[in-house]
Amino acid sequence: MAVSEDDLLVVDSIDTYYGESHILFDLSLSVGRGDIVALVGRNGAGKTTTLRSIMGLTPPAAGTVTLGGTDITGFEPHETRKEGISWIPEGRRVFGGLTVEENLRLAAHSGADDQSERFEEIYQRFPRLDERRGQKAGTMSGGEQQMLAIARSLLGPDTDVLLLDEPSEGLAPQIVEDVADIIRELNEEGVTILLVEQNANMALELSDHAYVLENGNIVHESPASALLEDREAMESYLGVK
Structure with missing residues (x-):
């Protein structure tokens, strides 16, 4: 994949398995320094597995993960944390x-x-x-x-990069807004964020760029605002009308 000098986190052509089950297929994405990037998709698409692969909890069998040009593929989670990536898991x-x-x-x-x-x-x-x-x-x-x-x-x-997995899950609408405000504030202070979120509208409203994951493959990439405005794509990929 083409990598920009502005890209802080780069996931390049990773394949990840749970045992014999192949979950991520040649997956590539990048997160620009200072950006919020949304990774959205239906349940079971592989979003959490992508974060686990980056963090080193489920290391990819192929491909690379780099942070600021440093190859961190296969690092133990505590080593990844020391490099500057922090993960807030679902739940x-x-x-x-x-x-x-x-x-x-x-x-x-x-x-x-x-x-x-x-x-x-x-x-x-x-x-x-x-x-x-x-x-x-x-x-x-x-x-x-x-x-x-x-x-x-x-x-x-x-923390240089924050991996957020479903931060709005189970929260009342007003609390979701409060959490969204916190995410914006952190980003304005210089934290780069990769956001996995089932609430696609919230994720895309917060984000600069978006990837759609389906069955372990990236099937769409665009500015977040463009995806949010494309109601046909939102319904097709995410079931959002």
């Missing part, structure tokens, strides 16, 4: 039995430097979390847990 996966503060301190502990200043910045960004420092994460609402998951991803090593 948040916060430590429900730990408090908000304990969840954040675990993430902060993974950084090599003193994180105290960034720790307080997190509470300033997420005042709801500040109010709930001592509350068990598992007792919070889905929206609050999503905020905690995002906050946790910003601690530890510096």
Whole structure:
């Protein structure tokens, strides 16, 4: 695939398997520095597998993943995180039995430097979390847990690329808007984002560029705004009328 010098994350011709099952087929995509890129598609298309392949949780059997020109194909997840990629998985996966503060301190502990200043910045960004420092994460609402998951991803090593998997899942419409605002703010502050989202309208409204994944193959690529305006393509690829 053609690679621009502005591309920060490049996935080039990867094939990924779960056991004997071939999930991703010669998949290529790129994320420009400072962009939000949407990866959309129907359930089971391979979107989460793409993120897992990038993160090193399900390493590709062929092809390459590069970050800022560095080949990180097959890196262990903790090595990928140190390189600057952070992943917020579907379903948040916060430590429900730990408090908000304990969840954040675990993430902060993974950084090599003193994180105290960034720790307080997190509470300033997420005042709801500040109010709930001592509350068990598992007792919070889905929206609050999503905020905690995002906050946790910003601690530890510096984040250059954020992989977001279904951040609006299970959230009330107003909370979805709040999460979208957080994503915009992070991007405006320089975080590059690859967004997997079943809510195609939300994802495309947020994004600069879009890829549509179908049965492990990229079947469409365009500016996000162009796909959003193409109602025939939206219905054909995504079932959105």
